[in-house]
Amino acid sequence: MKPNIGISDKNLQSVAGLLSSALADEVLLYTKTRKFHWNVKGESFMEIHKLFESQYNQLEESIDEVAERISKLGSPVIGTMKEFLTLTAIKEAVGKYPQRIDMIKELLNDHETIIKTLRKNIDECDKKYGDVGTADFLTGLMEQHETIAWTLRRYLN
Numbered sequence: 438m439k440p441n442i443g444i445s446d447k448n449l450q451s452v453a454g455l456l457s458s459a460l461a462d463e464v465l466l467y468t469k470t471r472k473f474h475w476n477v478k479g480e481s482f483m484e485i486h487k488l489f490e491s492q493y494n495q496l497e498e499s500i501d502e503v504a505e506r507i508s509k510l511g512s513p514v515i516g517t518m519k520e521f522l523t524l525t526a527i528k529e530a531v532g533k534y535p536q537r538i539d540m541i542k543e544l545l546n547d548h549e550t551i552i553k554t555l556r557k558n559i560d561e562c563d564k565k566y567g568d569v570g571t572a573d574f575l576t577g578l579m580e581q582h583e584t585i586a587w588t589l590r591r592y593l594n
């Protein structure tokens with residue numbers, strides 16, 4: 438049964454589209470953070486290894502929350518690598534094993550990309566689609582990315 442929550446079907450579908458792209462970005466960044474967790478080496482290895490682990494665990498929770506929000510709005514949830522790769526704005530580091538400082542820079546850049554996209558989408562959800570619930574949800578998600586970005590930035594001078 439379709440949700441009857443005071444938002445048109447068309448707008449619900451548009452919001453689900455935004456959320457699907459957000460989901461794809463979260464999955465890509467989750468995967469990249471795991472890859473960097475596995476491959477980090479050198480000075481402060483264990484600290485960075487654990488830092489990345491705590492970050493991918495946070496991203497994993499966000500993935501589930503975004504996915505379930507799509508379902509709450511009445512749309513099917515994408516769940517294949519092919520769809521994630523089509524929808525994401527995050528670039529994979531195929532065949533690359535950067536030094537840990539470059540891993541931190543790359544992850545920071547990806548979090549900042551997501552923050553900028555979310556900021557734009559929050560405004561659209563609220564003003565264009567009249568979905569203040571999703572705007573609020575995405576604001577919380579953006580703040581989580583802002584915290585991770587801040588942590589990563591502190592490793593850079």
Ligand SMILES: [Fe+2]
Nearest residue numbers: 474475486490
């Ligand atoms: Fe591990």
